[in-house]
Amino acid sequence: MGLAKRVLQGDVRATARLLREVEEELPGAIDELKVLYPHTGKAHVVGITGAPGSGKSTLIDVLIDAYRKENKTVGVIAIDPSSPFSGGAILGDRIRMQRHATDEGVFIRSLATRGWHGGLSKAAANVIHIMDAMGRDVILVETVGVGQAEVDIMNFAHTSLVALVPGTGDWVQTLKAGILEIADIFVINKADKQGVNEVEVELQAMLQMGAPSAAAWKPRILLTEAINNKGIDDLMEVIRQHRESLIASGRYEAYLRERSRLELVEVLKSSLMDRVSRMATEDDYVEKLIDDLASRRVDPYSAASDVLKRIVQEGKF
């Protein structure tokens, strides 16, 4: 039986293998993805971002518990943007999460930048599709939320959580970086720390300035102490409310379409980039152009234009 068929039956080992084959860009892996695609779109995707130290991993850990108590199966995608090379930088945070490793209802996968040559956004979309197709009810996507790639990934989530901690000053930077626009729920974690009220008051003020009052969903602010399991029931309830609001208002359909557009662009970009990167390392013609560039006999724009014409002429994609 093909890998895709076993993934559709929820087979954990087949899913892990398909993820590896997609990551390694093995021939045939894309064909398996194509088989899975019509069966996707069922899982609820929850994005969780926040600065390092905001307790995202603990939060995800207790959310996994809460969903498992509701008999829902969970997929977790932990994305590590700080790691262009090694993939190991923030895995230490995730040791706690590993206690779910023996539970077949919890499927955890880390995504480092390395190894996903096609770009992190496309990779995240693929992993979401695969976990969705294997029948996971909920998919939690953790990012650190610093770069454009991570913001793009948050766009693939149905519900976006931002974790903040009082007293670090980090939350102001997070907000300034445009997180306001994409957050559905703010979770002030470690709410036993000093400074919770200040964060809440300032956050509320910023939300009142920024958000259109006619929006179907107004971003909510919740306090949690994930490590002591406090506030998690309320958080689960608000996530549920957000999902219901999305569906009731018709925005779920609109978001689905927007995500399809984003994914099409990501797949196109990465296919083109692959072609361009291969040309720039394999093609004698390009080697000659690079010599001319290095010695300033041609400029990068004229050189790029030459290469594009060549791609079109040769029909090489």
Next chain:
Amino acid sequence: MGLAKRVLQGDVRATARLLREVEEELPGAIDELKVLYPHTGKAHVVGITGAPGSGKSTLIDVLIDAYRKENKTVGVIAIDPSSPFSGGAILGDRIRMQRHATDEGVFIRSLATRGWHGGLSKAAANVIHIMDAMGRDVILVETVGVGQAEVDIMNFAHTSLVALVPGTGDWVQTLKAGILEIADIFVINKADKQGVNEVEVELQAMLQMGAPSAAAWKPRILLTEAINNKGIDDLMEVIRQHRESLIASGRYEAYLRERSRLELVEVLKSSLMDRVSRMATEDDYVEKLIDDLASRRVDPYSAASDVLKRIVQEGKF
């Protein structure tokens, strides 16, 4: 007289205007860049990265002073990767640098992700070229060093500095993220703080493990207190030594070629991406494909393949 010609004469206002026109992608700006390109390749480009709080900005501030005392003109490019939306997130750090604003020999420019649709790496390359063409002797490029884009930018520098501070634990993360491979000089800044020795010893151990012993340049470790102007003379001397080593060993030429390859790829990618992004928002054919994607009647890979065929058929780039 054309903008490019005035830039070549070192005209600060013309340079600021060309940078704006390039940023806004005004017609003609690329033509001005093409005029400048043959005159580039003279400046020494020094990349400086480090986690937030490592004192990069203060370090750059005192380096500016040191270069000005040698009667060298300086360009500074401060890159703000944390800011996909607003561009304002870490500008506060740079207030100190602004005291150079009245010195015509110092040209400072911030680069936020926003506004440079073609990608941050291409933007950085363009700003480096323009400052180079205006005759700046030294160009300091500051990044925060978290994502692939920032690592790509560091590849455009001739000499790469990594700023670390004792006692925060951040430096370990920085190193794990692959900075070891690209750093020529490690600057342990705020060397009056506790924990300097530990950082130095661990760093030295990591370098001995990682670096090939036959390399023409072995990464150096320096201690500074930028805010008290301590250690800066030594740092200037080591930067000079690194440049001389590059030239003497022939690696300068090799690096120039590698940077040309990178830039060609960046320009190609961004041209292609522009085209793809425009198609995905303007083209009825693509709108129909997105409907099919959202309803799972087609998968993203088959859809992308259709779009690519269409681009080639229409010769639209």
